[in-house]
Amino acid sequence: MSGVKVSWGMVSYDFSAGKLDYALLSELISDLPLDERTVVGPRIGEDAAVVDMGDRYLVATTDPITFATDLIGWYAVHVNANDVASMGGEGIVGTGRSVASDH
16 A cells, blocks of 8 residues: 555644554544543553443444455454454444445
């Protein structure tokens, strides 16, 4: 993939890896308000959030699935299920949103 650089104000970000630039991601999540039940909040390197629901924990994740055509549903389930499992979650209930574009 060729390098994709985007400037925002005085800063330039690198999207060549197909992911958000770490500097931009850090800036976007640095001031997010967290609920007091948040055990694991947004940060670089975490695959999911963990919320204390009282008698159990909720492990929540979402990943954009791009460049997958025929198997997009398979990828969406497996990538997100892997994120939940990597955080120690068991059992999966999913809901999703699909956005398609021909542009």
